[in-house]
């Protein structure tokens with residue numbers, strides 16, 4: 001059976017046409033599925049009973065199953081979802097200064113193997129479909145407190161979004177469509193580890209914010225912690241960012257994970273400034289949040305301050321992103337790893 005959450009509007013038009021129905025039916029169904037979050041075909045009450053009966057043997061509206069939710073003292077909520085084939089993904093709701101941001105996973109696992117990331121350590125399972133991407137938004141809405149609403153979406157969870165390119169582009173079209181999920185382009189951000197050829201395409205195919213996980217100022221260090229740098233070294237990445245077609249006065253967000261003794265020195269800060277000259281950007285500094293078995297440590301507050309001061313004095317907009325949800329295993333991949341370890345232990349004992 002086909003899941004109606006797996007169709008963009010143009011795709012639904014073709015489905016409806018194949019059923020011999022008028023095009024406006026596609027708009028009705030699409031609106032019910034993505035705008036009104038219909039739970040079933042029967043709930044589409046302005047669609048004739050005859051059409052609903054025709055749809056039911058072939059189509060369904062199906063979400064993802066939330067298996068576990070952890071809530072931090074700071075209001076961060078992290079949830080683990082199970083997919084049809086048993087794959088598991090994580091998503092996180094992060095409250096911050098009047099915003100409520102949902103961090104969405106784009107893949108089950110990740111093939112890029114960044115050393116500071118627990119998801120990378122667990123390997124890659126598969127790409128997520130449109131229904132699994134949008135399903136995280138619908139599932140998160142079910143976890144909201146009274147009066148809350150999701151204001152921002154970031155594709156910064158498990159996976160490399162630009163390695164699931166077509167589904168991510170389809171998701172963004174539904175997400176930012178006023179007749180679909182209705183999020184503003186300005187409130188949606190896609191974060192990449194630096195898939196250079198895809199960055200060039202993405203600038204033309206999507207009108208949302210771009211974030212790049214840079215994390216080092218030399219190829220030697222970056223290749224060590226982000227193996228993708230061996231394929232797409234820093235110079236090519238920076239050149240792609242300089243040529244990136246920014247629309248509507250947008251800027252690129254540079255994410256820089258500060259790791260003690262590795263990339264947090266005064267020299268690194270100075271190199272970062274030189275590297276980013278000519279890139280329209282703001283910089284997020286993220287002190288590393290250690291997870292069990294991590295090979296790195298969190299930098300001390302003094303080096304974070306010094307790094308921040310140097311970049312700030314050079315005229316950049318730079319913020320130190322406060323770690324959120326540290327008490328609920330907020331590092332990407334931690335919840336899934338724990339759940340799989342429990343399952344393995346359960347299977348062994350039974």
Ligand code: SF4
Pocket residue numbers: 110111112113114117118119120121157158159160193332
């Ligand atoms: S940081 Fe992102 S790109 Fe790197 S391994 Fe983790 S999920 Fe993949």
